Amino acid sequence: MQSVINTVKGTALGVAGYLTPVLKESKFHETGVLTPEEFVAAGDHLVHHCPTWQWARGEEAKIRPYLPSDKQFLITRNVPCYRRCKQIEYCEDKEKVIEDENDEDGGWVDTHHYDSTGSPTVEEKVCEMTLEAADAGDSGGEEKGESGAGDGDDDDDDEEGEAEDMEQFQASGLLDEVDPSTELRPRRESKPAGAGARSGAGAGGRAEGEGDDIVRTRTYDLHITYDKYYQTPRLWLIGYDEERRLLSVEQMYEDVSQDHAKKTVTMEAHPHLSGPTMASVHPCRHAEVMKKIIETVTESGGAMAVHAYLIVFLKFVQSVIPTIEYDFTQNFAMN
Structure with a gap:
């Protein structure tokens, strides 16, 4: 039932977003929202300080005219997720x-x-x-002890006879002998598939038996788009197992805080790409949270610039997807 409600809401908001005029005047400090130009500036700042993020163009038919054609949304790939939220x-x-x-x-x-x-x-x-x-x-x-003993023997070594003639040593044939510690041995043939190298571990779990120390790592591709209706960034996720197979909807919800799964985080169609639906962190409260952060920074005597928006955005969205380790951005101090 919740998925049906989310689908209806998504359709209604899509229509509302289409009819909403593009924000032209900056209201960042007053309400915590962004103009498309400010979103691009914040995106350029993120890409500069964290090169794992890059701009993407998307599909030609879905290009938004209020954004540069080569800067439609931001993307980072193969972000590791080692644990489930339940853990x-x-x-x-x-x-x-x-x-x-x-x-x-x-x-x-x-x-x-x-x-x-x-x-x-x-x-x-x-x-x-x-x-x-x-x-x-x-x-x-x-x-x-060994070093102490060695120090005492230095004088004795110096007093022993002259160094051995290297030409005589080479002629003796000792250089041709193989040191067993450095001898190259042929590699063992690997076991064929299904021969017990792995057993009984699903995506995101641990292998049993011999591979018990191997952690099955899921990976995610993360996208940040500009939501025209809410006038804020919006985060999208699509996950893969260790074999790079798409995760099911329920598997992706395992990596989302249960306070947000199917509520704040819903499965929707990507605004710039066709294909499978993706998990999305709904942006309805992004501006409200950002406004509170701006007020806190101002009260403590600081000033928050608009280009730092996405740096801060990624910090507070981490609470929704705590096990997906995407945040390699710079630290942000509230005071």
Whole structure:
């Protein structure tokens, strides 16, 4: 039912966007919206500071006249997504209070203490750190002892006879002997497909058996378009599994915060491309959020320039898709 409602809304907004006049006068600081020219300026700034993003043209029949023909939307490809959103969700059953006598507050809370599918427990980490420190101490002592012994032998080496004649050494044939540590060995033949190299792991999971340490990584292509109706940027996503096969709708929703799946994030047709529908973060509140950020920066004595819009936009959209690691942009300070 929700998908039907989203489809009707999408169609209605498409018609409304077509009828909405193009914003000509800047209202960035007053309402948090952008003109097409400001969107292009912000896009140029993003591409300059983060070259993984590039401008794209799209299909000729879908070019928007209010944007430059070669700067219709922004795109970044093959963005990794290592985990599902469920793996980072907070759960009271997995937390534990870690007591610490040296801590004035009495300890701290490990939120994923009993998560057997995640990273090592605190005890395991402490044990590993202790063992590593001990090994480092032992090896350091050995190296120190060896180096000390070596220092004492330097004078003895100097007092031994003259250096060996290299021509005689070469004539002895010792150079022709093969050092077993550097001997080249033929490569093992790889197992044919289906011979048990991988087993039982779907996209985004872990391989079982021999490949247990291999993480199945999904990838996403992300697009940023200009929404004429809301006068803000809009983020689009399309995902692929490890074999570069398209993810299903339900699989993509696994990588979206459950507070936003099928509500803020919906499946819609891309405005510049034909093909499968893509997940889109609905832009209805983008201007409101941006306005609050501008006000916060202003109150703290700063000033936010319009060209930084997409840098900030990518920061607050991260809460919707927290496991898709696309944000390699510069840091942004609120004060």
